[in-house]
Every structure is written in structure tokens, then in C-alpha cells.
Amino acid sequence: MDTYAVIGNPVTHSKSPFIHTRFAQQTGRIMRYIALSAPLDGFEQTVLDFRKEGGKGMNITVPFKFEAYALASRLTDRASAARAVNTFRFEEAGEILGDNTDGIGLVRDIEINLNFPLEGKQILLMGAGGAASGVILPLLQQHPGLLAIANRNPDKAVLLQQQFTGYGDIVAGHYQDFTGQHFDLIINATSASLHNALPPVPADLLHGTALAYDMLYSSRLTPFLEFAKAQGVTHLADGAGMLVEQAAESFSLWHGIHPETQPVIRQLRDELHCHAP
Ligand code: ATR
Numbered sequence: 001m002d003t004y005a006v007i008g009n010p011v012t013h014s015k016s017p018f019i020h021t022r023f024a025q026q027t028g029r030i031m032r033y034i035a036l037s038a039p040l041d042g043f044e045q046t047v048l049d050f051r052k053e054g055g056k057g058m059n060i061t062v063p064f065k066f067e068a069y070a071l072a073s074r075l076t077d078r079a080s081a082a083r084a085v086n087t088f089r090f091e092e093a094g095e096i097l098g099d100n101t102d103g104i105g106l107v108r109d110i111e112i113n114l115n116f117p118l119e120g121k122q123i124l125l126m127g128a129g130g131a132a133s134g135v136i137l138p139l140l141q142q143h144p145g146l147l148a149i150a151n152r153n154p155d156k157a158v159l160l161q162q163q164f165t166g167y168g169d170i171v172a173g174h175y176q177d178f179t180g181q182h183f184d185l186i187i188n189a190t191s192a193s194l195h196n197a198l199p200p201v202p203a204d205l206l207h208g209t210a211l212a213y214d215m216l217y218s219s220r221l222t223p224f225l226e227f228a229k230a231q232g233v234t235h236l237a238d239g240a241g242m243l244v245e246q247a248a249e250s251f252s253l254w255h256g257i258h259p260e261t262q263p264v265i266r267q268l269r270d271e272l273h274c275h276a277p
Helices: 016-027 043-052 065-071 077-082 102-113 130-140 154-164 223-230 240-255 262-274
Strands: 002-008 031-037 055-060 087-090 096-099 122-126 146-150 170-173 185-188 211-214 235-237
Touching (some): 016 262, 043 055, 065 130, 130 154, 146 154
């Protein structure tokens, strides 16, 4: 049976096996999808062993997306621009194709599931790590009015700005640099929610914001979404939809068929509520 895996560290709480198993049921594919924990210094060996045993493809999660980028022998354009890889497809000829479906997953969740067109919008992206860099190109491809990147360490935001200059209107700096500006959409791509923390976003930045989006997901509101709600933002979304959408893009790369995401997003939300702390 064809086997796929999500590789990470830690990976036990990954919802990818849950999601891909449902996609397989929905599309009638016979496959196995497992969670594979790699030692922090053993990413490459774990990948190569998995492929040797017949693995067909992988999803890559924290903290290996940059190592996956380095290991891929061929890259899609979006993975190449992001300099990070979240999907491998092991090719017959021995090549490892590296793709990055995170950004398109975010865009599809916002534009299709949340019905929020990005064209012409003022967007603030918070964070300048791997999660942020993966979504910048697909966001710019929707032709927003402006994409601003804010980070505690502004130098990292400026590096990203330089990396993507030429793809669209993009500015970068510290959170305070954007005080007084209006944003239609604010996206949290920091890892602050993982530590139950709030990025230092000035409250006035959220005044008049139509949608607050946290790329992490949780059974309850993240600190950023709580904060946005307190500032009067009514449209709040976490990353559960993005997770299912990026998985659907990976599934499509492997199987040539794009599964229906809406029912799986609902199932994932039920699952998260069942296991809420
Ligand atoms: P990832 O691959 O998940 O993006 P990362 O590369 O470690 O992880 O990047 C984490 C991002 O979250 C960084 O932008 C980090 O800001 P700094 O570069 O200034 O460290 C941001 N981050 C983490 N905790 C944060 C917090 N409590 N408040 C604001 N930003 C935070």
C-alpha cells in the first residue's frame, strides 16, 4: 500500500494523518498516512530511510522546513521563492520534488472559505520566520494594495522585504512603525500563540480591521484573536482552514485529485473540540 507521512519534531499532535485519511476515504484512494518523528539532527536520514522503505511522499513540519528545502533535488516556483518546503514527492527517477503549499492554503482559506478577496486590501503580516516567508509570494500574487511585514526584530522583516521586492508593494519594520495605519487584514504568522503570548501589536492597528487571522489553530481563541475581538474586530479566524487547504494541495500533488475541503474542515473542528483541554 502506498505510504505517506508527516515528519516533524514534535509530531505526535499533528492533525495531518487525520486530514489525509479523510481525503483518502472521500476520493476512494487506498493509502496509509503516518506521523514520523525525526531526531533534531536526523532529518535527512529519516527521510531517506522512509523513501527506501517505499514511502511515496511527505509533509514536513516544524522545525524541518528549511532543511527540507535544502534536501529537495527539484523545487516548485513557490517553494523556491519561500526558501522553505512543506511537501516532498518522491519521483521514480530518484528525484525529490519539494513544494510549499502553505501559502496557497492560506490564500484559499481566506478568499474561498472566508469569502474575503485580497485584491486591493491593506494587509499586515506579523512575524518574519518560516511561517511568514512561506505565505508572502501567494499573498502578493493576489495583488493586495499593500503588504506590510512587522516583526519584533525588524531586521528579519526587512530581509524578507528585500527577498520579495519586485513581486508587489511590500514594506517592513517594527510593529510601532505602522502605528496610525489602517489594515483590512492582520495575519499572525508569529509563533507567539504557541507560547500563549501576544505579539506586541499596538491596539490602534486593529481599529477598523475587517479580518484578524491566526495561522495557528486551537480549540479556543488564541491570545491574538482575543485581543482583536477586544478591539472590536468581528471577523476572527484561526489556521484550521489553512491546515486543511495546504493538505489538500499536497494531496493533489501526490494523487492528481483535489479533495473537497469543507467537510474535512468541519470534521477537524469537531475533533479539536472533542479533545479540548
Ligand atoms: P516559524 O518557522 O514558526 O515562523 P521561527 O522561524 O522561529 O518559527 O519564527 C518565529 C517568529 O515568531 C519570529 O518572527 C519571531 O519574532 P523574532 O524574529 O523577533 O524573534 C516571532 N515571535 C515568536 N514569539 C513571539 C512573541 N511572543 N511576540 C512576537 N513575535 C514572536
